[in-house]
Amino acid sequence: MVADTEQEAVVFDPFSADFYRDPHAFYPRLRAQAPVFYNAEYDFYALSRHADVAAGLKDFTTYSSAYGVDLGMVRTGQKAPAKMIISIDPPEHRVMRSLVNKVFTPRAISAWHDMVSDTVDRFLAAASAGPSFDVVSDFSVYFPVEVITQMLGVPEERRQQVRLWIDESLHREPGQIDISESGKQAMAEMWLMYYQLIQERREAPREDMISALIAAEVTRDDGAADRLRDSEIAGFATLLGGAGAETVTKLVGGAIATFARHPEQWQQLLDDRSLIPAAVDELLRYDAPVQYNVRRSTREVTLHGVTIPAGAPVFLLGASANRDPDAWTAPDTFDINRDRTEAQNLGFGYGIHSCLGAALARMEALIALDKLLDLMPRYDVQWESCRRVSMQNVAGYSHVPVRILA
Template identity: 60%
Template sequence: MTRATIDFDPFSEQHFNDPYGTYRRLRDEAPVYYSEKYNFYALSRHADVAAAFKDFETYSSAYGVTLEEIQSGQHSHNKSIIWMDPPEHRRMRSLVNKVFTPRAIQAQEEVIRDRITHYLSKADPANFDVVADFSALFPVEVITIMLGVPEADRQNVRLWLETSLERPPGRMTQSRAGNEAMMKTGALYYNIIQERRVEPQDDMISRLCAVEVEREDGTRTSLDDVEIAGFCTLLGGAGAETVAKLLGIATVVFSKHRDQWEQLRADRSKIPAAVEELLRYEGPVQYDCRYVTKDVELHGTTIPQGAAIMLLGAAANRDERAFTDAEIFDINRDRAQAQNLAFGYGIHSCLGAALARLESVIALDYLLDFMPDYEVDVANVKRTTLTSVNGYARVPVRVRQG
C-alpha cells in the first residue's frame, strides 16, 4: 500500500481535469491505496473492482454510497434502493424492473428523437456548445417525461442535481445549497406522488404508486411516498447526468481521433460500439463508495472493517491487465475481453443503463449529421467539479461548412 508517493485526491482540480495518469500509477504501484487526508481506501485494478462490486456482503451500500455518508454514519435516503443490500435490495429491484422494462425504455425512442430534434433545431452551428446547448438539456427531459414531471419543473431537476453534486476543488462535503437542492427535488416528487395517488396517469410514478412489494416479514404492501420519491430521485439524477456528460466527452475525444469520427460517418452501425468504448475509455462515473463489513486482505494490505472504500470503476476500465492497449481509444475494440464497469457491476449496476445507451446512440447519430466536421474551441472548454462524476460543463465547437 502506498501512502506518500502517490497523491490521489478525488476532490482536487487535477482529478477533475485528468485523473488517468494517477489511475495508472494506482494500478501499478498502489492497488490498495489509503488516503490519509480523507481516510478512505481505494481499489483501481479491474479484477479487484469487479469482485468488490459483486461482493455486496463485504462491500456494503447500506451505510451510504458517498464518503460523506459513510464517514458521518448517517444518510437521509434510507428507503432508496441505492442504499440497500439484499434481501431488501433484491425485492425492490425486482419491483422497479416491472415498471422500468426494456419495452418501456424502447418506447421512449420517439420522445428521445423529439427532444434531440427540438434542441438541435434551436442551435447555431457557428456558435454551438455541445453540452450547454444540447446534451445537458435533452436527457433530463426524457427521464422526467417518463416519470411524469410537469414541463415547468423538468430542467429544475437537472439544475438541482448539479447543485447537489457540486464540489469546488478541495471540498468533500455537500454545500448548504446542495442540501437545499436535494430537499427541493424530494418535495417536487412528493407533491407529484400525492397527485398521482388521487388521479393516476400514464407515467412511471403512477405505476410505482400501484405496485406492491413483498416485505421482509412476508406481507405485501404498496410503496410509501418516501420509497417512491427515492426511486424518482435516483432515476431522475442518473438520467440527467450520464448522457449529458458522455456526449461532451465524446465531442472532445473524437476531436482527437478524427479517423474514428469518419468511420462513424461512413458506417452508422458502429455507433453502439463507439458508445461502449466511450464509456470504457472516459465514462462519466469515476467511482462508487462502499462500507467494508469485515477485514479484507488484499495485495498485502489489510482493509479494516468499517473502512470507507472507493471502487474506481473508471480506473479499472483502463487496466491493461483486463483490456489490450487499454489506454488507447478504439471503437473497433473486442468487447469480449473484460466487463465494462462504466455502469457498475452486480446488483447495483445502473438501473438506467439501457436508457442511457439508447439516448447516446441516437444523439451521436444526430450529431454526425449536425456537425460532420467540427473544431473544438479548446480555450473555452470547461470541466465540471462534481463528486464521483467527471465531464464537461461547456464544450463549444465551430462546425466547419463543407
C-alpha cells in the same frame, strides 16, 4: 496503515482540482504501485485494478452500500436515512429492485424511443442555429433531464429546475467533501416536489413512471404482496432524475471531445451507423462519466499486502478498472472496434447496483450521436474554451464549444 514507503509517494486525492481536471492521470500509478491505496488525510481506501473493483462491486456483503453513496456520508458510520435503492443492501434491495424493474423493462424503454428522438431534435435545433455552438452548455445539458423528468411525469415548467437542483447537489469545490447547505436544500426541494407529485398521481394516475411505480407490486419471499411507499418512490425519482441527467450529459459532451481527437473513428461512424452502439460502449469504457462508487467495509480485508479494516470507506474506481492493462488490450487507446468481450465494462457499474437506467442512457446516447453525425460530419473543438466540472464522483465537461466545418 500504509504498507510501505513506495505507496506513501503515490498521490490520489479525488477532491482536488488536479483530479477534476484529469482523473485518468492518477490511475496508472495507483494500479501499478498502490492497488490498495490509503489516503491518510481523508481516511479512505481505494481499489483501482479491474479484478478488485469488479469483485468489490459484486461483493455486497463485504462492501456495503447501506451507508451512503459518497465519502461524506459513508465516513459517518451511520446508515443512510433515506431508503434509496442505491443505498440499501439485500434482502431489502431485492424487493425494491424487483419493483422498479417493472417500469424499466426493455419493452417499456423502447416505448419511449420516439419521445427521446423528438426531444433531442428539439434541443439540438435550438442549439445549432449557427455554425458554432456548445455541445454541452447549449445541448446535452438540457435534453437528458427533459427526457427523464418527462418519463417520471414532472410538469414541463419544472423539468429544467430539476437540472439546477441536481447540479447544486453534486457540485464540489476542490477540497470539499460534504454536500453544501445549498446542495442539501436543493435535494430537499427536489424530493418534496416528487413527493407532492406522487400524491397527485395517487388521486389521478397518468401514463407516466411515477404512476407505474405506485401500481407496481412484488411478492416477498414469504408470499406477501408488497408495494413501494411514497417516500421510497420519491427517493427513487430523486436518484433517477440525477443519474439520468448527469451521466448522459457528460457522456455526449465527452464523446464529441474524444472523437475530435480521433476523427478517423468519427468517419467510421459516418460511413456505418451500425457501429454507434459499439462506440457508446467504448466511450463508457474509455471515459465514463461516473468515476467511482464508495462503499463501507463490513469486515477486515487483506489485498495486495494491505489490510482494509472493518468500517472503512472504500472507493471502487471503476474508471481506473476500465483502463487496466491486465483486463484490456491497449486500454489507453480509444478504439470503437476493440474486442468488447475481453473484460467486463464497468461504465454502468456491476453487480446488484448496476445502473438501472443503463438501457435508457444507451438509447439517448445512440440517438444523440446519430443526430450529431448528421449535423456536423466535420467539426473542430475550440479547446481553449473547454471547461470541466468539479462534482462528486462525476467527471466530464461543462463546456465543449465546436465549429461546424463545411
